[in-house]
Amino acid sequence: MAGKGCSLCGKPAVIRLFDPERRLCADHLLADCAERVGAALEGRIAPGDRVAVGLSGGKDSRLLLILLHRLLASSEGVHLVAITIDEGIAGYREETMEAAAELTSRLGVDHRILSFSRLFGADLDALLTNRVEQGCTVCGVLRRRALEVGAADAHATVIATGHNLDDEAQSVLMNLLRGDLPRMVLDTSGGLPECFIPRIKPLSILSEKEITVCLMVMGEFVDLPECPYAGGALRGEVREILANLEFRYPGTMRRLISSRDQVRDIVGAIPRQGEIQRCLQCGGTASGEICSVCRVLERSDISSGTMIDERDTDAIDR
Ligand SMILES: [Zn+2]
Ligand SMILES: [Zn+2]
Structure with missing residues (x-):
């Protein structure tokens, strides 16, 4: 990056981006x-x-x-x-x-x-x-x-x-x-x-x-x-x-x-009204009878080797 200036003003650039290609101060x-x-x-x-x-x-x-x-x-x-x-x-x-x-x-x-x-x-x-x-x-x-x-x-x-x-x-x-x-x-x-x-x-x-x-x-x-x-x-x-x-x-x-x-x-739009249910255990929103929270909490006491599906989480909530 050294020696190359901002694409907009020519000041020293701090980042080079490629989509679209440009350098910015x-x-x-x-x-x-x-x-x-x-x-x-x-x-x-x-x-x-x-x-x-x-x-x-x-x-x-x-x-x-x-x-x-x-x-x-x-x-x-x-x-x-x-x-x-x-x-x-x-x-x-x-x-x-x-x-x-x-x-x-x-x-x-x-x-x-x-x-x-x-x-x-x-x-x-x-x-x-x-x-x-x-x-x-x-x-x-x-x-x-x-x-x-x-x-x-x-x-x-x-x-x-x-x-x-x-x-x-x-x-x-x-x-x-x-x-x-x-x-x-x-x-x-x-x-x-x-x-x-x-x-x-x-x-x-x-x-x-x-x-x-x-x-x-x-x-x-x-x-x-x-x-x-x-x-x-x-x-x-x-x-x-x-x-x-x-x-x-x-x-x-x-x-x-x-x-x-x-x-x-x-x-x-998905989910549509009516597709969301209430969890039978905690009353939280659920896509089935039991919400994912109750499922992961229950499993803490069960020594079953079943994996919880990673798709239960949207992504990492930062
Ligand atoms: Zn600039
Ligand atoms: Zn629940």
């Missing part, structure tokens, strides 16, 4: 990302909305909160509340919780913390005894529910999560590889009255690389430990395949997501 990178996220929010958030931001403290959710705080500051009557889920992962959560608390207090954003132990009676480490390999799946199912509970408690009208372009593209390909088209076209961004609050992913147009460099030039990058349970087997392989394809054919991830959106447009 710090100012133009930030402006570009903020503008694209702003456009992605168009029509998604209205005056009077209460937006619950899933804040793990990691980089994606960090940038999400910073950008939403900036972009919505001028919106009349939009209220932000950050929700951090404490899964109870020893040696990992402490630092990210601190980072989340520091950021919210500096921005002056309401911050709520919900723990697995309070919501589900045990922390993740305890729930994963004898099934560590299912860590991401169990955690994903429970974290999704925890965020819904936190958002409902905060009277949120929208939930925003920090999924990035890479996460989204991986999820599309994973669903395709599993032959699970219904899950691939599932779209929760519009919500479903009485069932769930709309969930939006404003960063899903930004690559992991753009997010990392944005935080670095803002002086907001915090080097945090990786989750000890990170990475399901399939997601790890899909991540590598897509990173290789993106390198050789820039725009691959964006086009993959666009293919999914085209299928969504053809089949129409």
